[in-house]
Amino acid sequence: MGDGNGSGKGRPATYADLEDVPPTKVGEIIEGELVVSPRPASRHTRAASRLGAWLDGPFDRGQDGPGGWLILDAPELRFLPSGDALVPDVTAWRRERMPQLPDVPSFSLAPDWVCEVLSPSTYRWDRGPKMRVYAREGVEWLWFIDPLAEGLEIHHLREGQWQLSAAHLGSGTVHAAPFDAVPLSLGKLWSR
Template sequence: MNIAEKLNQTFTYADYSQWPDEERWELIDGEAYAMSAPQRLHQDIVFELGRQIGNYLQGKPCKGYVAPFDVRLPRKNETNDNINTVVQPDLSVICDPSKLDKLGCLGAPDWIVEVLSPSTALKDMNTKRSLYQLHGVQEYWIIHPEDQWIMVYKLDDQGRYAMPDVFGMN
């Protein structure tokens, strides 16, 4: 199946798990999104942040992961094969070990970080923000590498992201 065919239909995790490992995709509500290789600055930030988070998590119950790492976000009572949302955040932190299995994470991580790329910025800032809120990701960071800012969303008592805090880098 070529890329155009993949983009014109909906998919589940059963489909996704059969795709070649050398291709990187995300599924959001069954829609396939091709992922391209990130730029060097993006990778510099992911590597450094991953190192710092990893150091911080030593001796703590939470585990951190960098992409590619599948995060499956099921709807209520959805079987693994029928899940139609699978994302690969740049960084994920999971504090509930029951969510981790050999395939990655099943359910919402506690903390997700996305470093913006030109090709995915709108998806990360809108679609994924709404998706992560819906599934209960406690904290969601969006990092803009070129403009050097971090936007931090935290779930409030009603399960919604409050106005984000914005911080400069440097």
Template sequence: MSRLKETAAVYETRPLPEGKITFEEFLAWCDEDTWAEWVDGEVVVLTPAARKHQRIYKFLLFLLEAYVSKHSLGEVLSAPFLVRLPEMLRRGREPDILYVSNEKLPFLKETYMDGPPDLIVEITSPESLARDRGEKYVEYEAAGVKEYWLIDPDRRQAEFYRLAEEGHYRTIHPNEEGIYRSEVIPGFWLQVNWLWQDPLPSVIDCLKELGLI
């Protein structure tokens, strides 16, 4: 069964809540297979991802997981897994990928992260682009997410934002070799052109370049 059909089947048997609900009620309603977010008390169902999105998502997830695990830096998680942003924002977002440093591991609950992770990666689709670049950019900045990567497979464009001391995001560009170096994941770097190769490069080959194997 396709993810689209699976998603449709879930909401046929488990209808969306009516009206506004609390975050705790939202957690009780959704389960580990539910792709939805909590926005100002309302449930927002997410659109299933396209194949191109899925490929880049898996590539980055495997790469980040391997690096973080090798260096015992924390934990890498992926959707569906909620991030509860600070109370003032009234948001429960579901990033594609999030990295939680060892320092912030105590904020990880069984089904959600209670507060901002160190890094969030969103891989855009035509449906999510405005939300990822607009609403979520503002929310992640206000919440104190230290790094935000916005990956657009359709435009072959990667944007990297880093939280400055004054609490606002600053755009960080890859160097002249096209390499982006993370600040929150010590020693990790990404050759941005890897993301646009078809087929994508072998994760094993990339891990060799990172010096992991």
């Protein structure tokens, strides 16, 4: 996400280290390193919010779409035994794996789909270490949205390796797996 600060104690970061992260920042533990980043900028937040809004009706609530998903913005994922604690921008679980939302502060069940909205401060973490963690945990689909370049990349996990499934630029309408049942107008993600 941002510049890795490490635990500052010559050891892998722990969940206790996250408690010292100020509320004006986002703290994650990625491959043993405490990573503290600024809160997302406006275009980043707008793209994530618009994407979540688009997914909610047809995929979470089943309005004018197939339903079958539980969609969440910026949940904390905690994976054991690795100790990774990630905060993706938007996530989704298939309802057969998570029938209803549990009342928990963080999730240990890996999502089926993750979207990371890229920014200069998160780019190297999202496209490197976080990608590896998502593959290790078995996340099936990973999207990268770049609101500055106005682009969407779709990656699919096959046999433990990410494969680029599709890349889209601009403001056209696309059918983006695994949510290809309902067309996505990319221009809505970039609108100000």
